[in-house]
Every structure is written in C-alpha cells, then in structure tokens.
Amino acid sequence: MNLTRPFSIRIAGIGGQGNIIAGLVLAKSLVNAGKYVIQTQNYTAQVRGGPSYCDLLISDNPIDFPKATIFDILMILHPSMIKQCKYVKNNGIIIIDDSYLEDLPYNVFRMTKRVIHIPASKFSFEKFSTEIYANMILLGVMIKATSLVKMDYVFNSLKENVNLKHLENNIEAVKYGTTLTEKVYKPRIERKHQRTIGFE
Secondary structure, three states: OOOEEOEEEEEEEEOOOOHHHHHHHHHHHHHHOOOEEEEEEEEOOOOOOOEEEEEEEEEOOOOOOOOOOOEEEEEEOOHHHHHHHHHEEEEEEEEEEOOOOOOOOHHHHOOOOOEEEEOHHHHHHHHHOOOOOHHHHHHHHHHHHHOOOOHHHHHHHHHHHOOHHHHHHHHHHHHHHHOOOOOOOOOOOOEEOOOOOOOO
16 A cells, blocks of 8 residues: 655744735645645734744645644745744755845755745835735745646635735735746655555
8 A cells, every 4th residue: 555645834924924824725726626635723822923834734635634743845934933944844845035034044954955035025015015915925936836736726715715805916916926936846745655665
C-alpha cells in the first residue's frame, strides 16, 4: 500500500492582516477543485495585532489527522512571524512580505533556497491606497509559483467569501500577485512516504 501525507501550508501574520481569509479562500478553491482539505486557524484574543495563522492540509484522499508540524509552504505576512520559517519542510517554499524587513534573517535560508520575498504591503498601498490587500497579492504569488489550483476556482471562492464592496479589489490583487514572480516550483500535493523494507 502506498502511504501519502497531506500537503501542508501555513499562512502566518498578525490579527487584522487577513491571513485567515486568505487561507479560507484558498481552502475553498481547492475543495471546489476536487481536493480533500482541512483548514484550521489559531489566533490570540486580540482582535488586531496579535499572532495569527491559518493552516491547510490538502490531499487527493481523506485526511486522517488535522495537524501538521512542518509545512511545504509558508506564507509570512508580518516581520514578527518570521520565526515561523523554522517550520518549513526541507526544500519547501517560503513566501514573505518584506515591506518592513531591512534584510531577511539568515535562518530563513537554512532549510530551503526556495524563497520568494516581495514588498506586498507597499505594493498594495501603491496600487489600492491601503495595505489591506497584501494578503491577496501574496496569495496570487503563491498560486503563480506553485500552480496549486486554477485561478477560476480562486475567483469563484473570492465571490463566495469576500464582502462585495471589496471583491473587485481582492480579485485585482490576486491577479497582480501573479505578475510579481517568474519562479515556478510546482510542488506535488501527494508525496509518498518512504516504505519500510519488508512491508507492502
């Protein structure tokens, strides 16, 4: 029997940055694309400013356990969450909003060289006169760099989960994000565990 583990993603930021809505939009996009998805979230009691992250597990098969300890993709929306990079899988993918980082810490590159860093908050302010769309810009970057799901599913998910008055800008932000990287990693959602010798 071939054993597989779910593909794992963590979107980390602080309360008010929209990392949870970005995770929800991505999760529902993947469900509509026919994947099994578990989405969980963790945040402090503070409405804004406290640590917050959203985790996704994705598989072609039913998922038995709803938690991950390491992640194939980490998306970092705030400098205070850069420490989350220690949870990236070896040779995983890290996507960072570096708007307020002078330099990326060395430990970001210890586990992987597949790092994409762009000033998403600054780009959001320049394009929309507010930083609130940085989450969707980075989501667009992630989707372009990984080909996890077709954009039509993402746009449909946005229509279902985003306030109508912000819908057009959210769609535009995702589209904009896809123009900001030429890197394409195309990770496989299904990864086989190494089988123990003598067991089939």
